[in-house]
Amino acid sequence: MRKISEGAEACIYKTMMLGRNAIIKYRVEKSYRVMELDSDLRERRTRNEARIQAELYEIGVRVPSVMLAGRHFIVMNEVAxxxxxxxxxxxxxxxxxxxxxxxxxxxxxxxxxxxxxxxxxxxxxxxxxxxxxxxxxxxxxxxxxxxxxxxxxxxxxxxxxxxxxxxxxxxxxxxxxxxxxxxxxxxxxxxxxxxxxxxxxxxxxx
Ligand SMILES: Nc1ncnc2c1ncn2[C@@H]1O[C@H](COP(=O)(O)OP(=O)(O)OP(=O)(O)O)[C@@H](O)[C@H]1O
Ligand SMILES: [Mg+2]
CATH class of the missing domain: 1.10.510.10 (Transferase(Phosphotransferase) domain 1)
Incomplete structure (x- = not known):
């Protein structure tokens, strides 16, 4: 797994999943936030992002397909x-x-x-x-x-x-x-x- 980007909120890794090139977007901890609140916030944002992306995929807007979503990460198709x-x-x-x-x-x-x-x-x-x-x-x-x-x-x-x-x-x-x-x-x-x-x-x- 290779890190390809590090933004303000998330780290992006390149990997393989089910034989396909995939991207993992992981929402990182923010030490300046109280730990429990931070975890909840990251979870809410991750869920919102995965849900909207999956919904747009369903209606045929060209977005990477969501392969898997966890509390703080999303695995999606890589765009080459x-x-x-x-x-x-x-x-x-x-x-x-x-x-x-x-x-x-x-x-x-x-x-x-x-x-x-x-x-x-x-x-x-x-x-x-x-x-x-x-x-x-x-x-x-x-x-x-x-x-x-x-x-x-x-x-x-x-x-x-x-x-x-x-x-x-x-x-x-x-x-x-x-x-x-x-x-x-x-x-x-x-x-x-x-x-x-x-x-x-x-x-x-x-
Ligand atoms: N599905 C993808 N396929 C290929 N590259 C991607 C994909 N998703 C993200 N990337 C690469 O990673 C970079 C950062 O991703 P993204 O824009 O989702 O996160 P971010 O801007 O750091 O996050 P946020 O704005 O949510 O804090 C993109 O500019 C792109 O280069
Ligand atoms: Mg971005």
Whole structure:
């Protein structure tokens, strides 16, 4: 078993399970939390993540399939590829592949939202491109069952901040084409951005 990533909340290991390449996502202890509370919190987050990921898999959204889940870990299929933030072509925002991928990311998010789920961390670091050019969504650690337009708008804002303007425009086209609810979410997005501008203005005056 080889550790391939160490994030704020979880360690990722590469392994084999049932003859398939698999990933173990283990939620690590946080020594600054009281031990019992920490364990409960990690368990709740792990269960939430596994449940949402499994549900999206069921409805055919391209997410790694959950093979096994324990109190503090999830074993899932490995995606043989890279996260979008590591791919030059996406970073530079050039080329028809980058455009296709961003528009696909938009329609993927639309499907997730239509199922009453927000991702919570929808950035290029949590989208993966596999060797066959297929796009996958990973990391449901901050996801929630919700139908709030605000939660959904926040997913879009995160992506907006993680790519350039041109790619964002293709992303949003994919999103709008993928859901009938786009209108209310985009309205909320504008409202949040207006609020943000207002806050920075008042803060800088004060
Ligand atoms: N199913 C998978 N297949 C291949 N690589 C994966 C898979 N899941 C995670 N990874 C790799 O591990 C990295 C971290 O995983 P992930 O984004 O789920 O955790 P994290 O960001 O550390 O966690 P969290 O945001 O929940 O604290 C990813 O960026 C990716 O490189
Ligand atoms: Mg992540």
């Amino acid at each position: 590829g890279e996260t979008l933030n590591k791919i030059k072509m996406i970073e530079s925002g050039r080329g028809s592949t980058a455009i296709r991928i961003m528009s696909e990311a938009g329609s993927l998010l639309a499907r997730i939202h239509d199922h009453g789920i927000s991702h919570g961390d929808f950035t290029t670091a949590n989208l993966m491109l596999d060797r066959n050019g297929r796009l996958w969504v990973i990391d449901f650690g901050l996801s929630a069952f919700t139908n709030s337009a605000e939660d959904k708008a926040l997913d879009i804002i995160l992506m907006k901040r993680s790519v350039g303007e041109k790619l964002y425009s293709h992303f949003i086209k994919g999103y709008v084409g993928g859901t009938a609810e786009a209108g209310s979410v985009l309205k909320k997005l504008e409202e949040i951005e207006r609020r943000g501008r207002y806050q920075t203005r008042t803060l800088s005056v004060g």
